[in-house]
Amino acid sequence: MTVNSLPVRTDAPVRTSAPKTPRTGRRLLRIRAGRQHHAGPLAYVLLAVMAIVSIFPLYWTMVAASTDNTRVSQTPPPFLPGPNLFSNLARAWDEAAMGKAMINSLIVAGVIALSTVLFATLAGFAFAKLRFKGRNILLTLVIGTMMVPPQLGVVPLFMMMSELGWSQQLPAVIFPTLVSAVGVFFMRQYLSEALPDELVEAGRVDGAHSLRIFWSIVLPVARPAMAVLFMITFVHAWNDFFWPFVVLDMTNPTVPVALTQLSAGYVRDQSLIMAGALLGTLPLLAMFIVFGRQIVSGIMAGAVKG
């Protein structure tokens, strides 16, 4: 579900002047406290159930990855971790090509996230603060492109890649996703509120050209939103499945592609499968533990309001 990416506010008008009180960037991305009633005991119980349902499958992945095959297949199933976690992880790293897949995914997601952030900030700045003919039409076009599911073009895309000689290679996965409409819109929304017009005009008066204004005025202001966009794009690129599955093979896979290989054997080694699944999820999980607040606020800041 690659289309199900970062949401954006599609109904906001194109603002030509700065808001009366320019808000600082960080505040725009901060979580606001709910202003409704206090939660009662029932709400806490329901929320706890929800948290358990969200976390349990991953916890159990860890449990299954830390035992052995016979223990996993018992009834009742195990609920507590066993002793084999690290040996299973090491096996998954070697046997299932997870090591190579992790490095590939790191490269793919890293490059895609960097380029998405760069191009989204450039375009977002232009749409938010620069005046040019056709701006509104082009912006509408950007939003319209979000409605095109990327899966529909796979056949020609595949032919294109084999013509370019990129089949089974990382550029085939990287190039089609170098930009994101959602990212452009997200940065536009952010910059039109966070970047005061006066700052851009001051730069112009001083004779700075557009690229210099971008580099020394826009980038510092955009930094918090860029960080959030980087993380969200990274998550999506890391988890993207359909196109990498089509164009890559098992000798050079990304993590989600390598995971399909794990379950392909006739004799299924459940602990190994779960170890692979855990390994492929760990980097994102670590990111969520460290930057959870920023990611949550980023997703919420981009949401359609009212």
Add this chain to the structure above:
Amino acid sequence: MATSTTNALAGEERSGPPTKTPDGETGRRRSALLHRLDLKGAPYAFVAPFFVVFAAFSFYPLVYTAWISLHHVELATLDSMQWVAFDNYVDLFKDSRFWNALQNTITIGVISTVPQLLMALGMAHLLNYRMRASLFFRVASLVPYATSVGAAALVFTMLFERDFGMINWVLGWVGIDPLDWEADKWPAQVAISTIVIWRWTGYNALLYLAAMQAIPAERYEAASLDGASRWKQFTHVTVPGIRSTVVFTIVLSTIGATQLFGEPLIFGQGPNGVTGGADNQYQTLGLLLYEEGWKNYQMGRAATVAWAMFLLLILVFAAQRLIRRLRPRTP
């Protein structure tokens, strides 16, 4: 801070070009020209990368798909395209696998999207309370979103296992006989929908939460002055207040549902699962597309399936529009 750096940079620049040119007059004119060029051209240069990449890797392939769908093309010989007009479409519409995949895509789409969005709404309402550990609950609800399709499908395959899976074990407590979640049609579709629901509910809930927080508090105050119960407030203030977000999530979930691929592929069988079970009991259009192109080597037919998916999407949105038009407006 930013302003001071600019001044410094601009100052350094001002002492640059003019002193270098021997003729001050032409130099100034040239820099004025450059300035105008920069003002006019830079915005287009800034938005260009997006449009170039989109045109090359999204728009062009989409259009070219239509052209390919009118040809006979095999995976091994991609350069030789043989014109067959609408033969691929005729074959597709005569193929019972297509109608089966279409039906599965629609049923899984409904079973996964409707409960997902309803649960997200409830979850957002809970998260909107003033409470302790709100950040923990929000991050926890996003954990499934951080899990890739592959990992999620593999775990749920084990949880739904017929003989030792945890879900059959729990169902056993309440006296339900073990279900064969993979081999039987409806259990399989429910299991696959469960994976989708698990991955996306929390994410949608956060979108709703953001919209709920933008509803002015006065609306709730006015409603409670009118004696509206909590439930009435929810249905009359909260839900209308987040309408556009709801529409947005419906659109995105619908697009996602028509494209469903990874979950049914990995559920049970791994890379050989493109048939969607032994009897195609959960083969979606996405899987059929892949099977035609990369298992049967018929790229022309794969392109035809892609266009059928696109058509389905357009039809669904047209129907949605129509329903909204026909429905009497509530005051």
